[in-house]
Amino acid sequence: MPDERDHADPAHAGRLHHVELNAADLDAAAAFWDWLLGELGYERKDEWDGGRSWVNGPTYVVLGAADGTADEFDRRAPGLDHLAFHAGSRDQVDRLTDAVRERADASLLYEDRHPFAGGYYALYCEAPGGATVEVVAPDA
Known part of the structure; x- marks a missing residue:
């Protein structure tokens, strides 16, 4: 059912x-x-x-x-660019960012501009397989 x-x-x-x-x-x-x-x-x-x-x-x-097999994920190719999720707070974004830095299966993106890489407070990371994930914080 x-x-x-x-x-x-x-x-x-x-x-x-x-x-x-x-x-x-x-x-x-x-x-x-x-x-x-x-x-x-x-x-x-x-x-x-x-x-x-x-x-x-x-x-x-x-x-x-x-x-089957496919080439590495390329977000600039036609199709999906990234997935973006709502965060509950900036603190949650910070905790997730710290955890991504510790994980072997993900990597933080745009470290030099973090957490405002997109012009607002967010985590940007690469998931296994290359997909980009964004977690966006609410306004302070």
């Missing part, structure tokens, strides 16, 4: 429903996404041989094993 959270809700019209990501190394990518999404208030939703998913309210993120 499908999860009721998988269906559209008119109260959330125009908001993001879900995102699906593919990973060449599912286990390595899942460790990063499980950590980050957990920090952002997502809960584990499902797990199966070829993937994982996490949910936060009406939005969920799916991570699946990529079929």
Whole structure:
């Protein structure tokens, strides 16, 4: 039976429903996404041989094993540039930034301009596989 959270809700019209990501190394990518999404208030939703998913309210993120091989992710190529998430506070952005600096599977981007690389307070990091992730803080 499908999860009721998988269906559209008119109260959330125009908001993001879900995102699906593919990973060449599912286990390595899942460790990063499980950590980050957990920090952002997502809960584990499902797990199966070829993937994982996490949910936060009406939005969920799916991570699946990529079929075959592909070149390294290039955010400047046609397609997805990055994923951006809301943070609860600047303090949360700072904690996540410190944690990314300690992780072997992610790297901080734009260190010389952090935390205002985009003109506002945010974390920019590269996830396993090369996808760029942004976590944007509310105004102070």
